[in-house]
Amino acid sequence: NAGVTQTPKFRILKIGQSMTLQCAQDMNHNYMYWYRQDPGMGLKLIYYSVGAGITDKGEVPNGYNVSRSTTEDFPLRLELAAPSQTSVYFCASSSGAGDSNQPQHFGDGTRLSIL
């Protein structure tokens, strides 16, 4: 039972490089989320999606893009990496929101350093 799978687990980028962080879930969840976690802080929402083809900005979307072409996958793209994007990135999914709030299940994270 894989749950939420994130790849890669670690990555070092140079300033200005681009990369895509992958997230896949096998629970048929409609809702998916991307968070970043900075040292000593809680998680902050970057982008979220309520279903295939639908994405929306969270609290800290600048410098990132997402797409949701399938229910299973929700990749996060950094176009021009900056040192401020050094962080641990977590993907999460849930089966419902609104009146049927369902807990979010998290992947193990991608540790990204921009040098």
Added chain:
Amino acid sequence: GQQLNQSPQSMFIQEGEDVSMNCTSSSIFNTWLWYKQDPGEGPVLLIALYKAGELTSNGRLTAQFGTTRKDSFLNISASIPSDVGIYFCAGQLSDGGSQGNLIFGKGTKLSVKP
């Protein structure tokens, strides 16, 4: 934006002690969640609370959804070494605009007393 105040920021425990932590907010939430995060891993859900006043247990863990819907606490009874880690509270809205987005506290770090 909305913020959650989680306290304490850190605490040291001795095996067998009971532990308490709490979260407060100026906003009303419809769901409170408690997660634990071990080093190098993602948060793992411990307890989910869906109704004001609800008291829910999961083994040695007990959490309550405050009656004002602005706070929640988590208790750990008879702590053991594997309880160390960072505990996060998270509040979840269910209004039309939030799509179930979580607001996280900054975490309570549990360590073993030297």
